[in-house]
Amino acid sequence: MSKAEDILLNDAGICPLYYSTSVMLVRTSVKNAVYNRGNWDFKEAYVK
Numbered sequence: 001m002s003k004a005e006d007i008l009l010n011d012a013g014i015c016p017l018y019y020s021t022s023v024m025l026v027r028t029s030v031k032n033a034v035y036n037r038g039n040w041d042f043k044e045a046y047v048k
Contacts, residue, residue, distance in 0.1 A: 026033060033045040 022035075022038075024035065029047050031046055031048050034041040
């Protein structure tokens with residue numbers, strides 16, 4: 001078992017099986033809108 005573990009750790013590549021992504025469009029005239037932890041914060045946002 002220890003030899004199999006050594007082979008796995010030393011010779012096998014590791015890659016993530018899952019990672020989250022998020023795509024969003026924000027109009028360039030909107031300023032100070034903050035995207036943080038999955039939520040939009042518009043407290044200090046304004047349109048210029």
